[in-house]
Amino acid sequence: MDTAPRPGSWARAGAVDGDQLTLFDPGARRQQQVPLAAAQVVPAAAVRVTLTVDLPLPHGLDEASVRRWVALLADPVLRERAAEAMTEAGLDGGAAAPQVAMDARALSDGLARCLCGATTPATAGTLVTCTVCGRQAAPPVEPPV
Numbered sequence: 001m002d003t004a005p006r007p008g009s010w011a012r013a014g015a016v017d018g019d020q021l022t023l024f025d026p027g028a029r030r031q032q033q034v035p036l037a038a039a040q041v042v043p044a045a046a047v048r049v050t051l052t053v054d055l056p057l058p059h060g061l062d063e064a065s066v067r068r069w070v071a072l073l074a075d076p077v078l079r080e081r082a083a084e085a086m087t088e089a090g091l092d093g094g095a096a097a098p099q100v101a102m103d104a105r106a107l108s109d110g111l112a113r114c115l116c117g118a119t120t121p122a123t124a125g126t127l128v129t130c131t132v133c134g135r136q137a138a139p140p141v142e143p144p145v
Contacts, residue, residue, distance in 0.1 A: 112137035
């Protein structure tokens with residue numbers, strides 16, 4: 001099994017083009033090309049992120065609508081834009097008011113996590129290739145002592 005970090009392993013196939021690497025930052029929603037020689041592998045770990053928000057949920061609201069609403073509330077840029085749009089339309093901005101709490105915890109359960117959702121048994125800190133899609137999976141951390 002290949003244990004060397006593969007540039008672009010977290011991106012789609014074809015992210016490496018000659019001596020250029022395309023990096024995608026999902027948090028900033030942007031991509032950038034850099035020389036492959038200038039790229040540096042950044043360590044990753046399997047983490048569980050939980051968003052919590054208390055909502056006055058209308059009866060019958062479907063799951064897709066709840067997901068979009070929570071995503072709007074979790075993103076400060078989207079929240080601000082939504083509040084401005086509601087104000088401009090003369091609407092109550094309450095739908096953009098609920099606050100979201102975020103908790104991130106490193107996982108030490110012996111499983112590496114891949115972007116595709118698959119888990120692979122792994123030792124803390126070791127590089128593991130996902131057996132489902134071939135990406136580099138994020139390893140678990142050392143269990144607490």
